[in-house]
Amino acid sequence: MKTITFKVNGAPVTVDVREDWNLLKVLNEKLELTGAKEGCGAGECGACTVIVDGVAVASCLYPACEAEGREVETAEGLVLANGGELTELQKAFVACGAVQCGFCTPGMIMSAKALLDHNPAPTAQEVKVALAGNICRCTGYHQIVEAVLAAAEEMRK
Amino acid sequence: MAAELAYLRPTTLSEAVSFLETVAGAQPVAGATDVYVGIRSGKHAPAALVSLKAIPALGHLTPDSPTDAYEGKAEGGTADLGVLIGGVVTHGAVEDSEWMRRHFPAVHQACSGVGSRQVRNVATLGGNICNAAPCADSAVGLLLYDATLILAGPAGERELPLSDFFVGPGETRLQPAEILKEIRVPAPGPRTFAHYWKHTRRKGVELPLLGVGARLTLAADGTVEVARISLGVCAPMPTRSREAEQVLEGKKLTAELVKEAGEVAAAHALVRDTWRGRGWYRREMVRVLVPRVIGLSGALS
Numbered sequence: 001m002k003t004i005t006f007k008v009n010g011a012p013v014t015v016d017v018r019e020d021w022n023l024l025k026v027l028n029e030k031l032e033l034t035g036a037k038e039g040c041g042a043g044e045c046g047a048c049t050v051i052v053d054g055v056a057v058a059s060c061l062y063p064a065c066e067a068e069g070r071e072v073e074t075a076e077g078l079v080l081a082n083g084g085e086l087t088e089l090q091k092a093f094v095a096c097g098a099v100q101c102g103f104c105t106p107g108m109i110m111s112a113k114a115l116l117d118h119n120p121a122p123t124a125q126e127v128k129v130a131l132a133g134n135i136c137r138c139t140g141y142h143q144i145v146e147a148v149l150a151a152a153e154e155m156r157k
Numbered sequence: 158m159a160a161e162l163a164y165l166r167p168t169t170l171s172e173a174v175s176f177l178e179t180v181a182g183a184q185p186v187a188g189a190t191d192v193y194v195g196i197r198s199g200k201h202a203p204a205a206l207v208s209l210k211a212i213p214a215l216g217h218l219t220p221d222s223p224t225d226a227y228e229g230k231a232e233g234g235t236a237d238l239g240v241l242i243g244g245v246v247t248h249g250a251v252e253d254s255e256w257m258r259r260h261f262p263a264v265h266q267a268c269s270g271v272g273s274r275q276v277r278n279v280a281t282l283g284g285n286i287c288n289a290a291p292c293a294d295s296a297v298g299l300l301l302y303d304a305t306l307i308l309a310g311p312a313g314e315r316e317l318p319l320s321d322f323f324v325g326p327g328e329t330r331l332q333p334a335e336i337l338k339e340i341r342v343p344a345p346g347p348r349t350f351a352h353y354w355k356h357t358r359r360k361g362v363e364l365p366l367l368g369v370g371a372r373l374t375l376a377a378d379g380t381v382e383v384a385r386i387s388l389g390v391c392a393p394m395p396t397r398s399r400e401a402e403q404v405l406e407g408k409k410l411t412a413e414l415v416k417e418a419g420e421v422a423a424a425h426a427l428v429r430d431t432w433r434g435r436g437w438y439r440r441e442m443v444r445v446l447v448p449r450v451i452g453l454s455g456a457l458s
Contacts, residue, residue, distance in 0.1 A: 001161075002164065018161060019161060019162050019163055019164035020161060020162035020164070020196060022193060041197055042194045042197065042198075043190055043194065043272065043273070043275065043276050044273075044362065046273060046275060049275050055249060055278040056274055056275045056278060057275050057278050057279050058190070058273075058275040058276060058279070060193075061188075061189060061190045061193045061194065061276070061279065062189070062193075062279065063164060063186075063189050063193065063206075063208070064164075065164040065166060065208070066166075066189070066208060066210060068166070111274065111275065114274075115274075129274070129361070130274050132273050132274070132360075132361035132362055133272065133273020133274055133275045133276065133361070133362055134273075
């Protein structure tokens with residue numbers, strides 16, 4: 001066991017973790033943040049995507065101990081940081097019909113947020129590259145790309 | 158899971174080397190994107206992982222952005238600046254580096270095509286090289302530029318050409334307790350053209366059926382001064398096609414010469430059948446892709 005301290009959605013946390021755990025397990029089981037999901041557990045599906053120190057990572061492949069001292073953002077943090085309101089990105093997902101079963105959505109949202117944080121005016125192709133590691137079996141992706149582009153446009157206003 | 162793993166996070170290179178020497182069953186780890194897949198599937202059960210990510214001396218990508226000074230030197234043909242890539246620099250950092258995109262396009266292309274953005278943000282070039290998979294994209298790109306590796310271990314540091322580093326699939330010349338500290342890439346000089354082609358079924362999140370790289374540095378009169386052709390999944394390790402390079406060097410670049418280079422590279426490729434693709438198909442595609450990649454590099458125009 002090891003005790004690690006890091007920030008989650010702006011708040012410092014200290015937790016005891018098994019050293020072979022990944023960050024996803026810490027979020028899901030220790031911190032009860034269940035937005036990030038385990039899909040494949042091998043970094044292929046993107047359902048576990050969170051942002052660490054400003055970049056999107058697959059939390060299922062991210063060693064828990066490596067979170068020490070870092071800043072982690074999860075889907076739960078978006079509303080918290082936005083005064084209890086859905087963010088423009090989340091609203092665009094709802095408006096464009098980019099959510100069906102919802103399992104991939106928190107990961108999609110975090111990949112899209114990481115993209116928009118770095119690139120406020122992405123092309124459709126750049127959105128597709130940024131979301132290539134997020135698999136959705138419901139929507140066919142069209143509405144998701146549309147939602148990210150719509151959110152980017154709204155956020156630039 | 159087996160007995161609990163110990164996860165160590167040294168903050169200096171010497172501390173890391175000493176952990177690797179003294180902790181039984183310890184292995185170095187960088188991004189862990191391969192190691193954690195192995196641990197989860199049960200294929201891999203190390204007693205201890207020595208993380209290299211908290212060591213500041215391994216995190217540099219220098220220089221990172223183009224400067225006027227370099228541009229001036231490159232124009233004059235005296236450029237002495239290549240790039241130094243620390244052992245835990247991620248594929249994402251290379252993808253985002255304007256310096257790499259402009260001066261080492263084939264490495265930039267190779268790194269930008271690995272896995273997904275989430276994986277590239279964590280997975281390192283050092284890890285990709287030390288895993289020594291025959292398909293390692295970054296290695297196939299770096300072979301084009303005569304990259305060398307700085308290895309740090311109990312006996313100090315040594316420098317080894319990347320082309321001598323691989324022994325076989327998953328096997329390298331890394332000694333026990335030795336760490337890949339830095340990748341050094343010399344400046345290729347003016348009139349250099351390069352491209353990397355990752356041959357895949359899908360456009361993203363895919364391992365290559367075949368990786369093909371080409372780098373040509375031309376003399377002022379257009380003669381090929383240096384030719385490098387590198388191949389992934391065409392041998393037990395990322396490799397150079399020295400036979401194809403010899404076809405090109407010292408000659409004027411023509412469509413016929415480039416076609417011949419493809420034929421020679423294909424004839425010498427040590428391809429084999431895997432579930433991802435058949436050997437005959439790989440050989441045929443080397444013949445097709447070597448000329449295509451040289452064309453895409455811009456050297457012919």
